[in-house]
């Protein structure tokens with residue numbers, strides 16, 4: 001028996017990506033599944049990889065035989081991306097030889113269905129794997145999510161960050177870390193009370209999470225009123241732009257804070273990067289981000305400090321990028 005809801009997610013909320021070069025096959029799969037889940041279809045492995053750069057489907061139905069990049073090659077490339085590592089992939093294959101079946105398992109699928117598909121088998125396999133995924137997502141949430149703010153917690157950071165660092169080394173891509181701290185939060189608690197303080201942290205966290213646009217970008221609560229934003233494959237200009245946008249979004253929330261020089265809740269941020277091919281450790285980058293955060297605090301708060309760059313202030317008051325003081 002299948003249950004349709006786990007935590008706050010239902011089967012109908014789940015997204016299935018259909019990858020097939022044949023329009024007729026895509027239509028058959030979409031039609032069979034439309035009453036169970038929401039489907040999105042692409043016609044090549046390349047398009048599937050592009051789609052997964054910006055979206056995280058709950059399950060993928062992957063045609064095995066496709067021109068240019070077949071289902072096995074597409075799966076191998078998807079599995080290299082941490083955000084796609086755990087997406088269940090069901091192969092849709094026209095060959096059911098023992099050899100082909102073994103090849104499908106070796107490629108990392110969780111199951112396969114044979115063409116022409118049996119409607120009942122397809123629907124039940126999709127339901128079964130999505131249900132399993134919803135349960136493991138739910139358990140992961142209990143382990144990795146901070147209850148007050150909904151951001152990831154330190155357990156998540158310890159598991160996830162070393163993998164991202166390896167990824168950045170393997171692919172020679174930059175990795176940016178930004179530490180954010182709520183300004184004058186002790187004074188806020190003293191003035192408005194801890195309940196309002198908690199609610200303020202929840203709002204700030206929700207706002208930051210909603211303003212992060214890529215699925216690989218993550219928000220982690222690393223201390224009381226301190227957050228880390230992890231931005232894989234992001235260079236210094238990109239990371240600075242994200243950090244400034246997040247500061248502005250929180251500024252625009254306009255949460256009153258009578259003891260702040262800005263009369264509202266603001267953030268300070270310190271940015272640090274691991275560039276392609278440099279050998280900085282995670283601890284070193286965190287220390288660097290922390291130093292830059294300290295510089296942001298001591299130079300007036302409500303601003304971002306980047307490595308070897310001028311202090312800039314993003315949120316209203318001074319235009320973004322306007323130099324206050326050079327730190328380099």
Ligand SMILES: Nc1nc2c(ncn2[C@@H]2O[C@H](COP(=O)(O)OP(=O)(O)OP(=O)(O)O)[C@@H](O)[C@H]2O)c(=O)[nH]1
Nearest residue numbers: 181182183184185186187189194197198224225297
């Ligand atoms: N309400 C609430 N307060 C918290 C929580 N975690 C930490 N705090 C409070 O956050 C405050 C942080 O104070 P400080 O580290 O002195 O920093 P600050 O007052 O923000 O000052 P600056 O960082 O210099 O702008 C302390 O009063 C903590 O008790 C929480 O979960 N809820």
